[in-house]
Structures are given as C-alpha cells and as structure tokens.
Amino acid sequence: MMDYSDTSEPKSADVDGVDAYDGPAGGWGALGAVAAAVREQMGASANTRALLQMNQPTGFDCPGCAWPDPQKTSSFEFCENGAKAVTWEATAKRVDLDFFARHSASELFGWSDHALEDAGRLTHPLRYDADTDHFVPIAWDEAFERIGAGLRALEDPNQAEFYCSGRASNEAAFLYQLMARAFGTNNFPDCSNMCHEATSVGLPKSIGIGKGTVTLEDFDLADAIFCIGHNPGTNHPRMLSTLSAAARRGLPIVVANPMRERGLERFKSPQHPTEMLTPFSTQLASAYHQVRVGGDGAMLKGMMKALFEADAADLANGGPGLLDRAFIAEHTIGLDALADDIAQTGWDEIVAGSGLSREAITSMAETYWRAERVILCYGMGITQHANGTANVQQLANLLLLRGNMGKPGAGICPLRGHSNVQGDRTVGITEIPGEAMLARLDARFGIASPRAHGHAAVEALQAMREGRSKAIISLGGNLAVAMPDPEACFDAFRKLDLSVSILTKFNRTCLLLAKETIVLPCLGRTELDVQAGGDQWITVEDSMSMVHASRGMLKPAAPDLKSEPAIVAGIAKATLPHGAIDWDALVADYDRIRDAIEAVFPDFRDFNQRVRKKGGFRLTVGASERQWGTASGKACFLVHPLTPIASAEQALILTTIRSHDQYNTTIYGMNDRYRGITGRRDVIFAHADDLAARGLAHGDRVDVRTGDGRVLEGYTVVAHAIARGSLAAYYPEANCLIALDDHDRTSGTPAYKSVSVTLTPAV
8 A cells, every 4th residue: 555645746837847757767768868878978889888797797886876786687787877877987078188278277167067077088197287277288207296296295194185985996995095094194085974974973883883784685585674865766776676676575665755756656677578568667665754854863763652652552461562672682772761762752843853744653663563674774865964873873773672683684774875985984994093903004014004083074175274284185076066065165175285186087176276286087997907917807895795896898088097096006106205015016916905905904804715706795794693893792772862943834944966867976967857857957846835835836936045144046946746844956056055064063974955944036
C-alpha cells in the first residue's frame, strides 16, 4: 500500500522551462540522455567503448559516485550520470594553448561554470601571466620548481593548505598526505569536510568507526529499508537497481525526504528489456514522508518515542517488549539517558519540528519494529545541517535499540559522494590524524610528522581569508565554488601567494588569481597510465569499504599529461630536495605505494595480493562484527536536544540540491529532467500553500534573503511537491546565502541544507 504524507503536485502552466515530469526514473529518458552525452562530448570517437569497461573487474571505476559494484557484473554496469561523468572526462574537446592565447583570464571569468568545463580537457601545464592577463605554457620542471620555491618561502609549513578531492586514488592520496606531512603540516581540507564529515566524526562516538556497516549483499537479506535525506535517481543512480530488486521482493522501502523525488518513487531499469518494452515500472517507496527541511532530528526522536511507547505497552501486556534487550545489555551503554530524553520530548514539539503528523511518524516506527533486519540509508540531507552530527548519531540510536547493527541484513548505510572520498580518508587525508598512524608513517619513511591538528575546509578558507595561510595545492576539485559564501572564498584565494590546481579540466578556482597561479593537467580515471615500471593501475574504496582496482584503457587526452601520483611526486621532489624519500621509485611502480600503504595501515594487509582478486576485498569494519572501537568498548546511545525550527508561517528553510545534469560542482547541462526543469537553473522550489500565504504564485520572480543580508536575486518560484515551510534551490548558485560560519560546530560541515530565508517579490 502506497502511503504518501503530502500529495501536492507541481504546477507547470505558462512558466518557461517548467513542465511536470510524469515518467519513471531511468527508462528511455536515461538512455536518451546517455546517447546525447556521448554525441555531444565524444562524437564518433572510439572512446565510447570506455562505457563497456566501467565498473567491470578488468576496467576502471566510475569517476562519479561511490555505490559499490556487484560481484556479478552485466554487459554494462553504469548509470546515466556515470555515463555523463565518463563522457565529460573522455570528451573529444580540448582547451589547448591556442585556446588560452585567444581567451584572457578576465574574459574566462565571465564564462559560466558549465561553459568553462565544457570547453574540454586541459593539454599543457599553465601559469598565469599578469602582464598579458593570459594563461601561458610552462614546462613541467619549471612548474615544479616554482611550486617548490613558493612552498619553501613560507614562514611556517602551516601557512600551506593541501586540498584533496574525492576523485583522487588511494595511491595519489597516500603520496599527497606523505608529501604534506614531510613538509610539516596536517592542513588537509577535503571534500569529505563538506559532505559526510558528520558521519566521520559522529559515528565513531556511537559505534567506533566513521563508516557504514553494511555490504551490498545485506540488501538481499534486509526486511525493511529506510531512505532518509538522499536522492538516488540523481546522486547514486546505480542504487536504484538494488532498491528495485528489494521492492520486487515486497520489502517495505520507507522514504523520508522533503521533496518528492522520482528516483525514490518508481524506476524503469534500462537493463531489463521486459520493463523497457512495456508501460510498467517498479514502484520503490512503500511509504513516502515529506519531512520538513531540518526536521530529521525531530522525526527520528518521534520514531524512538513511538518505539518506547509500543515497547512499554507490549511489556504491560505480558509480551517480551520490542527493544533488543539482550543486545543492549551486552553491547551498549547509555540507554537510560536516551530513554529519559525521549520521554521528556513532547509530541507537540516533535510534530512541529518535523512537519509530520504523529500518525505518520508512528507508522514509520511500526514498520521499523516489525522488521527483524533493517538498513537505514542516508545522505547529505542528514549531514549538511548545523546539527548534522547529532542527526547521524540519532540514526545510530534508532538502529541500536533493536540490535540492527552487526548482523546480516541490517546496519547503517551513509551514501558517500565521489568514488574514493572514503578511500582518501582511509589512507590519511585527514586534519586530525591518530598517533598510531603517524608513528607508522614516520617509521616507514624516516620523517617526523607534525602532531598538531590541521585545518579542515572551513578553517582553511578562514585562514586564507585572514592571511594566516598563503598557499594552497588542490588535488582535483573546484574548492572555491564548492564552499559556502563565494564572495568570501573568492577573496581568500586572491590573497594567496601561491595557488596550484591539479585537474583534468579548467574551472573557476583556477581563475581566482594569486601572486603565482599554476594549473597542472592530469590523467583521468579512464586513461592509460604508463610509468617507468610499465602500465600502472590504481585502487579505490567504495561506500561499503570494498577496495578494488581501477585500470584506465583510453589513450591520454594529450601527450603532455602526467598522472596524479607523478605530479605529487614532482612537487614533493622540488619542495623537499634533500629528503630521504625516493619519490621516483614509488611512482615507477604503484605496487610500491601499495606496499607503503600496507605498512602504515594494517587493514591493508597483503594489499597487492588481495586487490588483484576479482572484486577486491573489504576493509575491516569492526561494528559489522559487533566490535566497537569506542573508548568504552561498547556502542553508545547519545543524547541530543531538538534544534528549534520556526513554524512554516514564521520562516522558510532552504536546502541546496543538485540538478539531474550535475555532479557536485560539475554542471553537465541546464536540465533537471525528473523535476521538470529544462534549460535553466534560476528557480526556487516551494510549496504552493507557502507561496499563497506570502501573496506569491507559481512563476513569480522573487528575491531570496537571509537575516544577515545575503540575497539571491531574480529567481523564479516553482510550485512543487515539497514539505510545507521548505524551499530548495540549486547548488552551488545558492551558496551565496550561506556564511562560512554557518556550519556544524562538531564536524565543521557547512549547513548547505538549512538556511532560514524570506521571499519577496523581485524589483
């Protein structure tokens, strides 16, 4: 039985580029989008064969999301957005030296973010020449020498920031953290700081490890699946096949999300001919609850309150109760404090905070307690709030109450973004390293790593803005655009003495000109990597702790490209010319890097042997075996007060979202098919009743304002199926509404998804 808490539908009449989408996720629309991406980016290039090698045992890992690969792969194992990521990287378009001779830096800054990346692949190392306002070619050796000189000129190693994108391989990330620590800093702002840092910080205090506890096989054994604060249709589409299989088995799939998302409602698999050739699709959500933006903590408390009440009633009637008391007694601490906190939290407060009725929350809880084995999946709709860490720990609390940790078919499933963001953290990209890891690193390489905590992303930008940091090396990504408060972040980059970007494509961060600005083009995930020791391959870790190999197979986009490990080694040699580390030997044969990873991280035992097996291997996740790496040695129930949220009549809470033609800051196109948006991104999604209450209507142009004077001007409001009191706008355009100081104080995660705003008619 389908149960939807809010059935308000979007309006589409007479608004340019807005038209309700009636189809399922996937289906012919997905195939058409893949064909269009191939045609636009690759043309008749032989590189199209790369799609058949993506996520295959002898191929390369998708440069998009971190959803795991099934052990039995099909003839093609990629999704629409994965195909877009590959065609974007393997494009036939080039930004060569003639391109930069024709276009000044000032002109390029006026281009859109889409246009900058759509121009094509970088072909040569570049430096900015202030006299001509152009990027000009530079030889690799000179580029490394300039970077090394710039870093050595700093008064303190802690004046440098080393940013790492989740696309970097384990091998590149390991060398990167080794270089920075040999240089003398733990300043590692990274993309995890902006997405799942609340997971990395929050879960260790609950269950002893900052990772998910489930495997892909657990989805075959679960009795119920909860999807909270994520949109698989756009952000991790291969998950739709897993959810579809569960739905066809009759599993309850309970969704809690502010917006109605087609990728959580129904799916037509492009790999199932019977679905493609019929009008039928698979219904995914058995119940869809539109929690208010920022109301997840209240909803989770409500679910626990309903569970405690039902447990007490069952005990009073002579039953065994609904809590797993044997598990709680053996494996946990803190239940009494949690129970007291939940008892003192009233239903009125829960309903007001969540935007859901008591009956809806109780229904969710009942589905939960009737299932023996439950998986809770969540994304950045949980983490990117000022109380993101608390949200994550409340999810853990709910699971622990019924022993849904460390048994088959049950556990917690954070949905990571980029395909190796978790792996980069595993191999040392962290501003708060542990002593044991640093000691092993020092022993292996004969260095003295710094022990002081370094900068995460928000701290790094604040230090750059204040002049305390004077240099940044960016291993991938588009940091200045990804961060909140672009005006402040752009200003911070322009104050630097040195800015270095290691990229496949040119982006806006490259155009935030420091005294010395250098752009270094690197190989992509899809491309052959040949070093002195022969053909090389890299490894990645998916969101379920599986480590596997990735082998590029395409001819590099240009003969002058270097791999990320080779670029890191080149910078390291120029920066640390008298060090004892043999960087050339490490890069000549990546097996040597993997041997070093094994020496520093014991979970990588027999790394080179195990990763050569089909499918790779899973890293140790103690909580999956009911081994809790907390200070007490037990899983911990943790208590958090509710975060007050104004009523829908008083304020609107805005969340930033990605479009379907987007991955992180990369914008493939201007369409958002599943939400019915075509050819534009200047829209705000709102509930029709919220518009009416403010004298506004679907299609009106508005200004969006925050209490501290930030404004997004001239946007079009679209009446949409979104929870009352909630708004949504595209990231990164709406980042201007978020201050650098708007972040979770525990994890540092920016509050991209809980911005209090007002709407007023545009002038």
